[in-house]
Amino acid sequence: MTALTFTKGHGTGNDFVLFTDPEGTVDLTPELVRFLCDRRFGIGADGVIRAVRSRALPEGTDVLAVEPEAEWFMDYWNADGTVAEMCGNGVRVYTHYLINEGLVAPERSDTLPLGTRAGVRDVLVGAAGYTVDLGRWRLGKERLVASQGLSVARPGLGIEVGNPHVVTVLADQAELDGLNLDVAPTFEPVPAAGANAEFVVPAEQLLVNGVAHITMRVFERGVGETLSCGTGAAAAALAFRHWGGDQMPNSWSVTVPGGRLGVRMFATEEGEHVSLTGPAELVYRGTIDLP
Numbered sequence: 001m002t003a004l005t006f007t008k009g010h011g012t013g014n015d016f017v018l019f020t021d022p023e024g025t026v027d028l029t030p031e032l033v034r035f036l037c038d039r040r041f042g043i044g045a046d047g048v049i050r051a052v053r054s055r056a057l058p059e060g061t062d063v064l065a066v067e068p069e070a071e072w073f074m075d076y077w078n079a080d081g082t083v084a085e086m087c088g089n090g091v092r093v094y095t096h097y098l099i100n101e102g103l104v105a106p107e108r109s110d111t112l113p114l115g116t117r118a119g120v121r122d123v124l125v126g127a128a129g130y131t132v133d134l135g136r137w138r139l140g141k142e143r144l145v146a147s148q149g150l151s152v153a154r155p156g157l158g159i160e161v162g163n164p165h166v167v168t169v170l171a172d173q174a175e176l177d178g179l180n181l182d183v184a185p186t187f188e189p190v191p192a193a194g195a196n197a198e199f200v201v202p203a204e205q206l207l208v209n210g211v212a213h214i215t216m217r218v219f220e221r222g223v224g225e226t227l228s229c230g231t232g233a234a235a236a237a238l239a240f241r242h243w244g245g246d247q248m249p250n251s252w253s254v255t256v257p258g259g260r261l262g263v264r265m266f267a268t269e270e271g272e273h274v275s276l277t278g279p280a281e282l283v284y285r286g287t288i289d290l291p
């Protein structure tokens with residue numbers, strides 16, 4: 001039997017099992033990921049993040065061709081054993097983990113380029129947590145979203161921030177609280193690669209000092225309902241701004257069941273980017289015997 005040394009971490013309650021495998025020698029299979037994420041028979045988490053050198057994975061080699069400084073790759077897996085392009089909470093926790101393990105040593109206000117399946121992502125190490133530039137975002141299709149707790153399907157807006165989301169605005173907090181996200185929401189038409197489903201309502205006071213405040217629940221592709229989804233928070237703010245029109249600001253505060261995340265839209269030479277700011281916590285280390 002072999003053993004795996006891991007660290008458990010989370011970002012606003014979106015939790016991950018992290019481990020270091022610099023040369024990519026661990027045979028990380030969907031079965032192993034499902035075992036590690038199992039909250040009864042394994043460790044329990046929404047996903048697994050392997051710290052692997054970019055040069056050790058084919059996807060990482062592609063990243064290095066664009067950004068030779070992106071030494072480390074976030075090999076992110078959902079709890080059901082599928083891989084995802086990007087994880088907004090995960091990339092902050094991953095950065096914190098790399099620093100904690102002494103694998104990188106950025107100064108405060110340094111930007112660390114990391115490889116992901118969505119491409120290179122720059123993470124800024126700040127005094128108030130970590131900020132990741134999620135890059136350019138893209139408007140997707142409108143889809144009808146049905147969920148237990150909603151009497152009729154509602155229109156949802158597709159937003160891509162490296163990974164796919166469909167955002168639905170609900171009437172009020174009571175409607176948000178009444179959703180049963182133990183059951184997966186469905187989309188019409190069905191997105192070929194699936195999607196994360198965000199449900200969002202405005203806070204009692206939407207605008208405070210130029211920042212828009214919204215509240216969100218999420219059903220993640222490959223996981224189920226989670227306490228937070230970073231890319232989902234960015235998608236929710238982008239969809240809300242899209243529907244709200246010109247009077248909507250570019251600074252957003254998104255309350256999720258596990259805490260609060262900041263989202264900001266900003267212009268760059270290649271088009272508008274969106275960034276995500278929030279905490280990252282490492283809560284314990286352990287060793288698990290692998291079946």
Ligand SMILES: N[C@@H](CCC[C@H](N)C(=O)O)C(=O)O
Pocket residue numbers: 014078083084085086087088089090163164196220221222223228229230231232
């Ligand atoms: N929780 C993550 C998103 C993880 C991937 C997602 N489930 C997918 O399949 O796209 C986040 O914080 O962004």
